[in-house]
Amino acid sequence: MSEVQWQDRHLLGLEPMDTTHREFVALLEAAAAADAAGMSAALAALAEHTEEHFEMERRWMEDTGFPPQHCHKGEHENVLMIVREVRARVAGGESELGRQLAIALAEWFDGHAATMDAMLAAWMLERGHEKACAAEPAQA
Ligand SMILES: [Fe+2]
Ligand SMILES: [Fe+2]
Numbered sequence: 821m822s823e824v825q826w827q828d829r830h831l832l833g834l835e836p837m838d839t840t841h842r843e844f845v846a847l848l849e850a851a852a853a854a855d856a857a858g859m860s861a862a863l864a865a866l867a868e869h870t871e872e873h874f875e876m877e878r879r880w881m882e883d884t885g886f887p888p889q890h891c892h893k894g895e896h897e898n899v900l901m902i903v904r905e906v907r908a909r910v911a912g913g914e915s916e917l918g919r920q921l922a923i924a925l926a927e928w929f930d931g932h933a934a935t936m937d938a939m940l941a942a943w944m945l946e947r948g949h950e951k952a953c954a955a956e957p958a959q960a
Contacts (some may be wrong), residue, residue, distance in 0.1 A: 832941035
């Protein structure tokens, strides 16, 4: 599906973020291609990933004092709210909404990755977090 696919312009140079973003886009592709029978499972996988993806970025932002974190977290919260709403409606029989969600999120991600995630990745790299905070041993 041409609207929903990985583009190398999404690469931001922070390896754990790039890996997570590839996974996110792959799950969007799966949801965009899912039929009515497979849509609930595709959205469940997407929702699980999205919670973890945003939680990882939230942790990085808080651990490093990323200045525009409220704005960034706010966008994530909106996406999570929409994903929950669409999952409920798909469970109620509106499976086409799942495909529309995947296409809308691919569009959203294009802008979000190029702005908020790009700023966060650059901020992390400037501070020497090539592998990101999660990979560092906890300080006693
Ligand atoms: Fe992200
Ligand atoms: Fe983000």
